[in-house]
Amino acid sequence: MAGACYNREPVTPLRLHDSLRNQKVPFEPIEAGKVGMYVCGPTTYAPAHIGHAFSAISFDTIRRGLIFLGYEVRYVRNVTDVDDKIIKRANETGQDPMALSARFTDEYNRDMARFNVMPPTVEPKVSGHIPQIIAVVERLVANGKAYASEGDVYYAVATFPDYGKLSKMDVEKLRAGASDRVDPEDKRKRDPADFALWKAAKPGEPSWESPWGKGRPGWHIECSAMTVTHLGPTFDIHGGGKDLIFPHHENEIAQSQGADGVGTFARYWLHNGFLNFEGEKMSKSLGNVFNCAEIADVVGGEALRFFCVQHHYQSPVEFEVEPVKTTSGETIGVIFRSLEAADRRLNYFYETLHRIDEKLGGNDPGAGAVLPEIESLVSDARNALADNFNTPVVVAAMEKAASTANRLIDQPKGVDKQVVARTLARIAKDLRSTGAALGIFENAPSAYLTERKARLVKKFGIDTAAVDKLIADRATARKDKDFKRADAIRGELEAMRVKMIDSPSGTTWRVDEPT
Numbered sequence: 399m400a401g402a403c404y405n406r407e408p409v410t411p412l413r414l415h416d417s418l419r420n421q422k423v424p425f426e427p428i429e430a431g432k433v434g435m436y437v438c439g440p441t442t443y444a445p446a447h448i449g450h451a452f453s454a455i456s457f458d459t460i461r462r463g464l465i466f467l468g469y470e471v472r473y474v475r476n477v478t479d480v481d482d483k484i485i486k487r488a489n490e491t492g493q494d495p496m497a498l499s500a501r502f503t504d505e506y507n508r509d510m511a512r513f514n515v516m517p518p519t520v521e522p523k524v525s526g527h528i529p530q531i532i533a534v535v536e537r538l539v540a541n542g543k544a545y546a547s548e549g550d551v552y553y554a555v556a557t558f559p560d561y562g563k564l565s566k567m568d569v570e571k572l573r574a575g576a577s578d579r580v581d582p583e584d585k586r587k588r589d590p591a592d593f594a595l596w597k598a599a600k601p602g603e604p605s606w607e608s609p610w611g612k613g614r615p616g617w618h619i620e621c622s623a624m625t626v627t628h629l630g631p632t633f634d635i636h637g638g639g640k641d642l643i644f645p646h647h648e649n650e651i652a653q654s655q656g657a658d659g660v661g662t663f664a665r666y667w668l669h670n671g672f673l674n675f676e677g678e679k680m681s682k683s684l685g686n687v688f689n690c691a692e693i694a695d696v697v698g699g700e701a702l703r704f705f706c707v708q709h710h711y712q713s714p715v716e717f718e719v720e721p722v723k724t725t726s727g728e729t730i731g732v733i734f735r736s737l738e739a740a741d742r743r744l745n746y747f748y749e750t751l752h753r754i755d756e757k758l759g760g761n762d763p764g765a766g767a768v769l770p771e772i773e774s775l776v777s778d779a780r781n782a783l784a785d786n787f788n789t790p791v792v793v794a795a796m797e798k799a800a801s802t803a804n805r806l807i808d809q810p811k812g813v814d815k816q817v818v819a820r821t822l823a824r825i826a827k828d829l830r831s832t833g834a835a836l837g838i839f840e841n842a843p844s845a846y847l848t849e850r851k852a853r854l855v856k857k858f859g860i861d862t863a864a865v866d867k868l869i870a871d872r873a874t875a876r877k878d879k880d881f882k883r884a885d886a887i888r889g890e891l892e893a894m895r896v897k898m899i900d901s902p903s904g905t906t907w908r909v910d911e912p913t
């Protein structure tokens with residue numbers, strides 16, 4: 399068919415780790431070159447913390463990776479704006495639950511933008527999908543998979559033989575565990591393993607009319623309604639954090655396949671690894687230090703993103719923080735050791751891009767030979783991403799290219815000038831295009847370096863007016879050939895963590911960080 403002849407780059411075949419089959423498998427999209435992808439989003443009742451950011455960045459990187467490999471991606475990420483936690487928080491603080499959740503949804507999206515997370519293609523909310531949710535519950539009741547009980551509707555787990563397949567969970571054990579708990583809703587269930595699809599209205603809660611009386615959806619059903627609405631009954635990839643595998647994703651499968659038949663729903667399941675840090679206890683005592691906005695202010699949003707892509711999305715990640723204690727031993731803050739290290743590495747790349755820009759001075763060196771060692775960056779990145787989105791391998795290839803660039807700038811001897819210029823231009827171009835696949839290096843280097851300097855000035859409490867005055871005094875001293883005074887000023891500045899850079903156009907300075 400002539401219409402199949404798109405003017406597009408061919409897609410790169412891909413292998414990914416599917417949690418259901420628990421192995422790496424070739425990815426075969428339903429429609430060639432296109433991917434429909436669903437990721438479980440936040441329940442918006444509090445500010446987003448680092449765990450939310452980690453999951454959002456992981457799946458945004460997978461989305462960008464797919465785009466880099468030539469796929470067209472339809473990316474759906476929901477917002478749970480009707481939920482027990484939202485209602486509880488709203489009642490505690492005397493707010494309207496819908497207004498509270500709308501405010502935290504806006505905040506979440508603002509925070510994620512600071513980590514360069516792209517807005518989803520569609521961002522469905524529970525409150526906007528009540529008829530679609532009711533329709534799925536009605537199909538389940540009609541199929542004999544669900545039953546109404548005193549205004550609630552429950553999924554009858556015993557009617558779904560595949561229950562437990564994703565989480566490798568034994569339903570009998572689950573039943574035994576559930577029957578140990580005493581929960582008022584258990585009286586209304588036929589089987590302790592059953593779960594709520596629809597909950598009868600309680601006073602003070604948002605509710606909607608339904609065939610079972612006024613009520614609101616249970617948590618899991620929204621994702622089954624949103625996927626079928628925005629991606630169809632069967633779609634390519636479903637993602638989420640490992641902590642969602644049971645019961646949430648298990649229940650999604652039971653609901654969607656119960657409604658639409660065996661073989662429907664997600665064809666591949668991707669889960670991102672846990673972030674391990676001693677922050678659980680600390681975040682309780684310290685309040686907001688692990689909130690996204692706070693972290694982006696302290697180390698910069700791109701540093702967290704860079705830290706994320708330095709690790710494979712599936713692996714557990716150690717996140718090092720060091721408590722800041724008072725003399726009496728009370729913890730009053732933290733130092734983000736892992737993020738500071740990532741920030742320094744990111745800075746190295748931006749410094750490299752900046753040096754290349756300066757060296758080329760806006761001149762296009764044109765086509766021709768480059769050093770062969772740097773030619774494979776883009777293809778190396780493509781191969782690594784096609785192998786279950788192996789971003790650490792991409793970062794390693796970028797490190798190699800950046801190191802070549804710095805070597806060529808510092809010691810160009812023995813290499814033809816034109817080859818140096820072309821190689822540097824090629825490295826900058828390829829770092830940027832592979833960077834886009836990871837969501838990094840998208841700022842202008844000078845803007846990034848200025849922003850970072852301002853951050854470090856604030857962090858170390860450097861008095862910039864005093865620095866400028868000392869640099870001017872030093873220039874005067876040097877003009878007067880008072881080198882003793884000039885050296886003394888240098889010493890004073892170094893004590894202030896200021897490192898001067900002399901050039902024909904004058905003296906600039908940067909913050910000298912401890913490593």
Ligand SMILES: [Zn+2]
Nearest residue numbers: 438621646650
């Ligand atoms: Zn979900």
